[in-house]
Amino acid sequence: MSQVITEISSRSRTSPGELLKETWAYRELFGTFVERDLRVRYRQTFLGIAWVLLYPLLFSGIFSVVFGKLFGDVAAIPKGNDRILFFLAALVPWQCFSGGISNAATSLEANSGLLGKIYFPRILVPASVLCSTVIDFAVGWIFFNVAAMGWGYWTWKFIIFTPVLLMLQLVAALGAGLVLAALNAQYRDTRYVVPFLIQMGFFVTPILYPLKMIPSRWLWAAWINPMAGVIETYRALLAGTYIPYKLLAMNTGVAVALAIFGVCFFQRRVQRIIDIL
Numbered sequence: 001m002s003q004v005i006t007e008i009s010s011r012s013r014t015s016p017g018e019l020l021k022e023t024w025a026y027r028e029l030f031g032t033f034v035e036r037d038l039r040v041r042y043r044q045t046f047l048g049i050a051w052v053l054l055y056p057l058l059f060s061g062i063f064s065v066v067f068g069k070l071f072g073d074v075a076a077i078p079k080g081n082d083r084i085l086f087f088l089a090a091l092v093p094w095q096c097f098s099g100g101i102s103n104a105a106t107s108l109e110a111n112s113g114l115l116g117k118i119y120f121p122r123i124l125v126p127a128s129v130l131c132s133t134v135i136d137f138a139v140g141w142i143f144f145n146v147a148a149m150g151w152g153y154w155t156w157k158f159i160i161f162t163p164v165l166l167m168l169q170l171v172a173a174l175g176a177g178l179v180l181a182a183l184n185a186q187y188r189d190t191r192y193v194v195p196f197l198i199q200m201g202f203f204v205t206p207i208l209y210p211l212k213m214i215p216s217r218w219l220w221a222a223w224i225n226p227m228a229g230v231i232e233t234y235r236a237l238l239a240g241t242y243i244p245y246k247l248l249a250m251n252t253g254v255a256v257a258l259a260i261f262g263v264c265f266f267q268r269r270v271q272r273i274i275d276i277l
Contacts, residue, residue, distance in 0.1 A: 019267065022121050029120055033128035037103075038135060053143050056091035063087045063208060085144075085153060089234035090207040092144050096137035097169045097227055098198045100130040104177030105194045108185040108273060122270050123263070126181040130173055137166065153238045161237060165230045168248070168255055172226035175258030178266040185273040206231055211244075226251040226258075 023030070064083040104126035108115065111125050141162060148154040184190035205227045206214065214222060222228040229251035232244050 030124050034132045037132040060084045060087040090231045092140040096133045100133040100173040101177045103129045105180035108181050171259045172255035175262030178262035182266045182269045223250045226255040
């Protein structure tokens, strides 16, 4: 009878090929983590997954009223029901992106007991938290599409572009989430910095305003912000205007670079993290 032997090494460095092979070998455990995260998140809640809709819907209504007063005469800000769709197109993907980063940042700390008992690729923990946000995004995306249909702005291009845009935001969130997860495991006060960083990201990302309102000298910030291209593309699809392909290409490069850096940063610190936890 053959016996499967798992070698546990103290090496802090793993080649990309080894990491991919090991991660694939533990794919069933990864699925279990995703399922567990979804169950825990909505356990003992009255509305359950409906909370996913309340955030973008509530704030879209609030922003429509508030910014309707402030920017009522600005041509770049839509009016009426169009304004609600304008904000929904930003808040639905942003909720997935920010929520994934926030939960990934504390994922190692939350699973410290498990990490000390059994061996598995530690990167599965923050990665599974990020993947579980796809379900939340899917619920919000369906609602957004139904609203777009109801107001006559839906286009079949949403079906084509959404997988690409979702992958872009997940790759960017993975890079940021891995860095913050590693830092939070070593420096627990990182958890207090993460909400501040996310709030800053909210205001520097074109959520409350369109990209065209940003002064030209500050446009470089949009080129290095992957969520800028995601949100602008959704809004371009709604308005039937030109898709910002150049912005998307630049954002994709930044997201991939961030993900590579995040994986390398995480893997270099993983052994130290386990010793601390």
